[in-house]
Amino acid sequence: GESVGLHLPTLSVQEGDNSIINCAYSNSASDYFIWYKQESGKGPQFIIDIRSNMDKRQGQRVTVLLNKTVKHLSLQIAATQPGDSAVYFCAENLSTGNQFYFGTGTSLTVIP
Amino acid sequence: DVKVTQSSRYLVKRTGEKVFLECVQDMDHENMFWYRQDPGLGLRLIYFSYDVKMKEKGDIPEGYSVSREKKERFSLILESASTNQTSMYLCASSSLARALFFGSGTQLSVL
Numbered sequence: 001g002e003s004v005g006l007h008l009p010t011l012s013v014q015e016g017d018n019s020i021i022n023c024a025y026s027n028s029a030s031d032y033f034i035w036y037k038q039e040s041g042k043g044p045q046f047i048i049d050i051r052s053n054m055d056k057r058q059g060q061r062v063t064v065l066l067n068k069t070v071k072h073l074s075l076q077i078a079a080t081q082p083g084d085s086a087v088y089f090c091a092e093n094l095s096t097g098n099q100f101y102f103g104t105g106t107s108l109t110v111i112p
Numbered sequence: 113d114v115k116v117t118q119s120s121r122y123l124v125k126r127t128g129e130k131v132f133l134e135c136v137q138d139m140d141h142e143n144m145f146w147y148r149q150d151p152g153l154g155l156r157l158i159y160f161s162y163d164v165k166m167k168e169k170g171d172i173p174e175g176y177s178v179s180r181e182k183k184e185r186f187s188l189i190l191e192s193a194s195t196n197q198t199s200m201y202l203c204a205s206s207s208l209a210r211a212l213f214f215g216s217g218t219q220l221s222v223l
Contacts, residue, residue: 032210034211034212036214041217041219042216042217043116043118043202043214043215043216043217044202044214045214046114046211046212046213046214049211089154091212093210093212098143098160098162098168098206099157099160099170100145100157100212102154102155103154104152104153104154105154
């Protein structure tokens with residue numbers, strides 16, 4: 001089956017710095033991607049999505065970049081805050097199916 | 113805002129008990145999903161449903177069944193709970209536009 005992987009299992013950043021979380025996907029047919037934030041003991045929270053006809057999408061303090069050539073997805077968080085500390089993971093989906101495939105996550109720790 | 117509501121945040125059950133986990137979504141989404149999440153294993157799909165009374169097996173359906181009698185409600189049933197079913201259970205729903213939204217999860221402990 002498809003695999004979605006994250007390059008780094010943990011990431012520590014200083015408060016106020018920018019964070020970059022990476023994700024590699026293996027299926028070039030995937031055409032829809034989502035980033036989630038999951039705090040301890042809670043369900044995943046939808047952050048931002050992007051379709052394969054786009055290279056970049058911006059939200060509030062977050063930007064997702066999609067590089068289809070190397071099958072790479074990244075989430076950039078600007079001015080990282082302590083409340084951003086959580087596990088972040090990506091998900092991919094193919095238009096031909098209902099299933100999503102998830103990475104195992106990167107744990108982001110923001111140092112005050 | 114999309115809301116996916118799971119009926120319980122924490123459940124403690126005994127081995128052999130029948131367990132019902134309920135999930136309701138308020139956005140008229142066609143698709144609903146049940147996942148379990150375990151440390152180091154990530155999210156694994158148990159079952160999903162793309163319409164009322166329709167269901168499809170996911171990656172790990174053994175020991176589980178589901179019911180979708182109404183569009184907004186998707187139930188996960190553990191016919192005879194076992195200790196290896198101790199896990200965080202997550203319900204999710206998505207529209208045809210595919211954005212997938214999760215509930216807050218049910219942490220199930222089977223003793």
